[in-house]
Amino acid sequence: MYEGLKHAHSGIRWILLIALLYAIFNAYNKWKSGASYKDGDRKASLVAFISSHIQLLIGLGLYMMSPKVHAIGESVMKEPIARFFAVEHLAMMIIGIILISVGHIKAKKATDDTQKFKTTFIFFTIGLLVILSRIPWPFQQYGASWF
Ligand code: HEM
Known part of the structure; x- marks a missing residue:
């Protein structure tokens, strides 16, 4: 059970990282280009949230x-x-996840498309930085590996 959870935790970090990076770049590009908010944009944010x-x-x-x-x-x-x-890991990961959740929900509630992209971009970027600040990097002493 413990080993299974460790593998799952180790694997999902990559899914989360890719989902967050995709949602962040997507939101930034569309915010700056003034694109309209489509269902695909909501789904990109939802995958990171889930x-x-x-x-x-x-x-x-x-x-x-x-x-x-x-x-x-x-x-x-x-x-x-x-x-x-x-x-440290516990506190910072929870703060990061709260930021992602607030960003996802605020963007969903916003009525203006530019505001939706801007909210997603800001909250997800800060959330990602908070997460990256306290994950056990393989080059640190915490016994984690890349995969
Ligand atoms: C965005 C969220 C998170 C990310 C990206 C993340 C990432 C990681 C990574 C990369 C490891 C090392 C895995 C390895 O040994 O290869 C780890 C270990 C661990 N994480 Fe997280 N984590 C997150 C959230 C959390 C949360 C919320 C908790 C606690 C409630 C938690 C508890 C732990 C524990 C206890 C370990 C040590 C497991 C062990 O080796 O015995 N993590 N995490």
């Missing part, structure tokens, strides 16, 4: 099972790997 929520659910499962979250002996705050996963 993948971020699937990642959140799997992350919560991992949070309960992962040995990396539970420091052995020392307190979580004193052990760098446990602190990273139990506090």
Whole structure:
């Protein structure tokens, strides 16, 4: 179960990254060119929104099972790997997912097409940057790999 969740969490990060990048570039280009908002634009945003929520659910499962979250002996705050996963990764990923969700919902509610693209672009870009700031990069000490 734990290994399965780890593989899923590791794989969905790529789907989320591609979905976010696509939605961000799409929103930026169409915002700047004054294009009208079509169903495909809503779907591009929806795919990023759904993948971020699937990642959140799997992350919560991992949070309960992962040995990396539970420091052995020392307190979580004193052990760098446990602190990273139990506090930093958790907090920043949730903030990133909230930004993506707010962006998706605000864009859906906006009545003006330019405003829809602009909202998606701003919220998704900040959400992506927040996520990138606290994922366990393979070149860091947290034992993550590229795939
Ligand atoms: C946008 C959302 C997220 C992204 C992109 C992301 C990305 C990652 C990556 C790349 C890893 C390393 C996987 C590996 O070992 O190869 C990881 C591990 C982990 N993530 Fe996330 N994560 C996200 C959200 C979350 C959330 C919301 C939680 C907790 C509620 C969470 C909990 C964990 C835990 C506990 C691990 C360590 C698993 C282990 O190796 O035992 N993640 N995450």
